[in-house]
Amino acid sequence: MPAGAGFVSIPFDVPPFRLSGAVYGTLMNHRSALAALGSAVHRPPYNAPPAAPVLYIKPRNTLALSGDPVGVPAGVAELEIGACVGLVLGRTACNVSEARALDHIAGYLIVADVSIPHEDYYRPSVRFKARDGYCPLGPKVTARDTANPDALLIRTFIDGELMQTASTADSLRSAARLLADVTEFMTLSAGDVLALGAAAPAPRVRAGQTVSIEIEPLGTLETPCVESLA
Amino acid sequence: MMRARVAYAGAIHDASPSGEALRLADGRVVAAEDVVWLPPFQAGTVIALGLNYADHAKELALNVQKEPLVFFKGPGTLLGHRGATRRPAAVKFMHYECELAAVIGRPAKQVPRSRAMQHVAGYCIANDYAIRDYLENWYRPNLRVKNRDGGTVLGPWLVDAADIEDPATLGLRTFVNDKLTQSGNTRDMIFDIPYLIEYLSSFMTLSPGDVILTGTPDGVVNVMPGDIVACEIDGLGRLVNRIAADEEFGR
Numbered sequence: 093m094p095a096g097a098g099f100v101s102i103p104f105d106v107p108p109f110r111l112s113g114a115v116y117g118t119l120m121n122h123r124s125a126l127a128a129l130g131s132a133v134h135r136p137p138y139n140a141p142p143a144a145p146v147l148y149i150k151p152r153n154t155l156a157l158s159g160d161p162v163g164v165p166a167g168v169a170e171l172e173i174g175a176c177v178g179l180v181l182g183r184t185a186c187n188v189s190e191a192r193a194l195d196h197i198a199g200y201l202i203v204a205d206v207s208i209p210h211e212d213y214y215r216p217s218v219r220f221k222a223r224d225g226y227c228p229l230g231p232k233v234t235a236r237d238t239a240n241p242d243a244l245l246i247r248t249f250i251d252g253e254l255m256q257t258a259s260t261a262d263s264l265r266s267a268a269r270l271l272a273d274v275t276e277f278m279t280l281s282a283g284d285v286l287a288l289g290a291a292a293p294a295p296r297v298r299a300g301q302t303v304s305i306e307i308e309p310l311g312t313l314e315t316p317c318v319e320s321l322a
Numbered sequence: 323m324m325r326a327r328v329a330y331a332g333a334i335h336d337a338s339p340s341g342e343a344l345r346l347a348d349g350r351v352v353a354a355e356d357v358v359w360l361p362p363f364q365a366g367t368v369i370a371l372g373l374n375y376a377d378h379a380k381e382l383a384l385n386v387q388k389e390p391l392v393f394f395k396g397p398g399t400l401l402g403h404r405g406a407t408r409r410p411a412a413v414k415f416m417h418y419e420c421e422l423a424a425v426i427g428r429p430a431k432q433v434p435r436s437r438a439m440q441h442v443a444g445y446c447i448a449n450d451y452a453i454r455d456y457l458e459n460w461y462r463p464n465l466r467v468k469n470r471d472g473g474t475v476l477g478p479w480l481v482d483a484a485d486i487e488d489p490a491t492l493g494l495r496t497f498v499n500d501k502l503t504q505s506g507n508t509r510d511m512i513f514d515i516p517y518l519i520e521y522l523s524s525f526m527t528l529s530p531g532d533v534i535l536t537g538t539p540d541g542v543v544n545v546m547p548g549d550i551v552a553c554e555i556d557g558l559g560r561l562v563n564r565i566a567a568d569e570e571f572g573r
Contacts, residue, residue, distance in 0.1 A: 114396050119461060138459045146458075147465040149394035151367035153527045165525075186471070187573070216393040216461045223525045224431075277470045279398045
């Protein structure tokens with residue numbers, strides 16, 4: 093299925109590992125991401141660091157599979173790759189406690205949150221983050237008990253060269269804490285994906301290059317970057 | 323044509339108006355009070371607009387946007403007609419927002435304004451609640467404000483686009499406990515529907531079932547548990563919602 097067709101079918105596509113198509117990302121949850129802004133977080137327009145999780149949605153037109161190309165629009169030099177661990181919900185999670193949160197997870201997958209680089213996080217950056225194919229996912233859903241979501245090493249390569257190493261151990265909110273804080277106000281359902289957040293600075297990629305995100309034992313997500321056709 | 327989706331006697335049904343009652347697709351005619359109203363279509367991507375009426379932007383003491391302020395909503399926030407929306411006990415300012423929702427009927431990718439309306443299947447009323455206490459200046463308005471469970475009410479009907487002569491001249495009204503609190507007209511949108519379809523489809527493919535909530539005019543007021551909030555739009559009906567307290571949700 094082509095990128096941006098609106099649906100993701102991944103190899104491990106049986107309940108509870110089937111995706112619903114709802115994908116939520118978390119901004120500024122990796123220590124390095126907030127640190128990269130320095131004292132700017134205390135100045136306008138932000139005035140203070142975020143208190144609640146800063147969430148965003150990658151809508152269905154952005155969903156793509158490993159191997160699907162991502163397009164660089166005309167006039168844009170590079171794309172930013174937010175390499176994340178995605179939690180895949182296995183059952184309905186509403187107002188869950190931190191202690192019980194991970195019971196609601198079916199497993200994990202890799203989420204490449206692709207963006208046109210932008211400096212301002214005051215407004216939702218829809219035009220930069222929600223383009224067709226800008227959320228490759230996969231390559232499969234790895235079952236919950238085979239990994240600790242708070243100790244996963246994320247390595248991002250561009251054309252085979254290691255560009256970034258990050259660990260989910262450096263998250264401001266652990267997977268369980270994030271689930272508890274998010275489901276306090278929004279219920280997550282089986283197949284929903286909640287990405288834990290990317291490290292900064294995010295690797296940048298140009299048309300003609302290929303990004304690989306490797307997370308042991310989740311596998312490798314490969315995304316070739318091409319010039320947009322339109 | 324006006325269509326609803328309702329749950330009745332163990333199944334989900336398409337329904338249409340039959341006088342004051344509802345006619346289900348299987349032929350049964352049932353009272354509107356005897357069904358559970360669901361959002362009138364199965365929504366894909368829910369796209370919402372902030373500050374899209376000049377008077378509302380002024381009301382919130384914000385500058386008018388040069389570019390549409392767009393954000394998304396997830397499936398968990400959707401609610402049908404006659405549902406209940408929780409107001410947490412600790413908050414100071416929770417308000418409704420009566421909005422015209424335009425439902426996409428044909429895929430739209432890089433569609434110019436001149437052809438944009440061909441991609442609209444129909445319209446419904448949206449009541450897009452916000453809790454201002456939770457506003458933070460990161461991806462504002464953040465999901466804790468605008469994507470809460472039951473915070474996006476759609477319905478009662480999906481009305482075919484062909485039945486709405488001009489979506490740019492529709493009166494919108496909200497009543498809280500039968501008192502008129504909000505009154506506006508879609509002619510006062512800053513970015514109208516054709517503009518929004520052209521803008522959105524310039525960077526994202528819109529698919530059938532995607533819906534654009536086009537923003538709310540001046541006149542939002544605080545609502546409290548027990549309040550009945552009714553949003554009306556000319557030709558689209560009356561969307562009713564009740565504000566519920568924490569206790570009802572075991573909080």
